[in-house]
Structures are given as structure tokens and as C-alpha cells.
Amino acid sequence: MRTKKPEIHLGLEGIYMAETSICSVNGIEGKLYYRGYSIEELAKHSDFEEVCFLLLNGYLPKEKEFLSFKDALVKERDLDPEVLQVITDTAGKGLPMDVLRTAVSLSAIYDPDVKDNSKEANMRKSIRLISKISSIVAAIGRVRDGEEYVRPEKKLGHVENFLYMLNGEKPSESERRMLDIMFVLHAEHSSNASTFSTIVTGATLSDIYSAITSGIGTLKGPLHGGADEAALRMMRAIGKPENTVKYINDALAGKQRIMGFGHRVYKAYDPRARIIRGYLEELREHASPEVENLTAIALEAEKLMIKKLGKAKGIWPNVDFFSGPVYTHIGIPSSLFTPLFAASRVPGWCAHMLEYWENNRLIRPLEYYTGKTNVKYISMTKR
């Protein structure tokens, strides 16, 4: 029996699914807050480890608790030999996000708390996931370069250690700081697609590894976390700044989407993109000719897109647009952009999972059925 057609919210647009105190996004004014702190304040004064603590615990740590939090992260950095073996066997041929998703899923088996779903165990598992996922991404990068795994270095901070494990040498202070800011900017963003799928999985009372594995699978898509790599691919395809206008105009005329622009919530300039753009302008002075060229193309594309679609349609640069030139400047290959996004988003995913479990309810939306009913079964020979 067909019921009256309900109002359908395609893509669940405009639907509130829970209360949260983790993150607030004001899409009209282009503002973003983690636990009440503006993203500008955090990018300027904080660092990734402190932001992880803030997201997971709800407040900024005092010195002693911060030291013990950082110590817990350091202790979890190294990879289980079985997980490392799978990365070694697959990262040369597999897509990095597929290898990452598999390695994270496999890591559950070696987690000492795997059967414990208590709040305390989930906090320990969150710390483990934040720590290990960066090491997994570094290991994937090493294998893809035909290099050996580099063991973590205890004395280094989280992001510095990531770059050390990726490159086999310590980064410069400016590379470390720039990547740390990128980690801070990507750490959390309310109920975006990957956080939502994380919560959907966790809300069945599955476990946090399954939930984060779902989040990684969701982040992979080019409409979400995969847009940073796609945007850089476009800049490379444009080739020279003077080709930008024609390339973009042709793409828009052909109804193509320009990756790194537009957002379901922001109908203003994404504040994260604004911060990244600022750093990109700053680093131009010391940039290689490749990065300078990419920056010039990006700024040309931004100007045209804002003129054509900014105010008219609310399509502005998002966090993924300027990331490519910055990561390229730091020496990170484009194949690792989305895995790196995942490594920085883990604290946000975990914070949401811990919060949602405080007031858990299975997520189960409805679909309005438009197919046939009471169809008579016909045996195969008579079809």
C-alpha cells in the first residue's frame, strides 16, 4: 500500500541528527569553531596534538595532562609487524586509500582492547588510531617510493615524526609548522559525510575500528576528501596560468565540477581555505618554480570562479582547493593527499563517536518506495 509521498531530503540536506559540543560551522558567514575556539585562533596558537586533546576531551589541557597525552600518542606510533607486512605487500600496487582502509581495519585485530567497548577503552583506542594512522600513511608512502619502513622517533612531535617516517629525515621548522597547521585545519568538521558514516557504523554498537574504517572509505570519494588530489590534477592539466580562464570556462560549459569549490554547508568562503591561501601567498617567495606555477594557476582559477559562481551561486573555494600546492611545497606526493586528510581527521571522527555513544541511537532513515507491489512470480523457463 502506497502512503502519501513524504518530503524527501536528498542527501539528508538540512536535517539535524544530534546535538554536539564538538564543532560548529557557520556556512553563511564562513566561520568554524572547534569546542568554541575559532579555527583562526587554533591555526595561529595551537598544534595538532593539542587540538586532538581538545576535540577528545572538550577543553585545552594543562601542561601535565598534555605531556601525558603526548606520551600516550608516542607509545602507540609503531606499527604491528602484521599490519606493516600487509602495507609492504600491497602499497606498491594498491590505491593508497584502499591500503589505508585495509590496514586500519586489520589493526583492530592487534588492538589489546579490541573486545572492550568501555568509554576508557575507546579513549585508548582513539589515541592509538590517531597515532598509528599517521604511521600507516608514512609507511604507504615509503613502500610506494621503494623505500624501507622508518621506525618512529620518540623525541619528535606528531607531525614532525610523520615527516621523518615519510622521508627518512627530519623536516625543516617551516615544513613542520606548515603541515601541523594543515593537520589542525583538517582535524574536524561536524557531521560531514565521513563523520556521518563513522557514526552510522558506530551507532549499531559495532566498534571504533569498524567506524573509522567506514569513515576512511567515505572520505576517499572525490566529492569529499578526494577533491584535493583532483584539484591539483586539474591545476597540472591547466599547465600555465594563462590557460586557466579557457580551461575553467570550457569545463563549466561542459557542466563539469571544478574540484575544490563548493560545499554543502559553506555558502561563503571556507575559512580553512582562506587560511591555507594566506600561507600559500607567504611561501611563494621561497617556492620552487613548480609550486609558484601551481599557485599562480590556483589564484587565477579562484578569481574567475568567484566572479562567475561565488556570489551568484554560493560556490567558493573549499579546504581542498589550495591544499595541493602547499603539500607539493612540503614534498608530499599527490597520491598521499587524501590519506593525509584521513590521518588528520581521525581525532574528529573519534570525538564524534565518543560523544554519540553517550546518547546512542541506531541510525535508520526511511526511503519512499516507488516500485511495483504484488508482482506475480514467473518461473525462469517462462520469463
Ligand code: ACO
Ligand atoms: N563546480 C561547478 N559547479 C558546482 C560545483 C563545482 N565545484 N559545486 C556545485 N556546483 C553547482 C552544481 O552543478 C549545481 O548547479 P545547478 O543548480 O545549476 O544544477 C549547484 O552548484 C548545486 O550543487 P549541488 O551538487 O546540489 O550542491 P551540493 O551541496 O550537493 O554539493 C559538493 C556540495 C558535493 C561539495 C559540490 O560543491 C561539489 O561537487 N564540489 C566539488 C568537489 C569538492 O570540492 N568536494 C570537497 C568538498 S569539501 C570536503 O568534503 C572536505
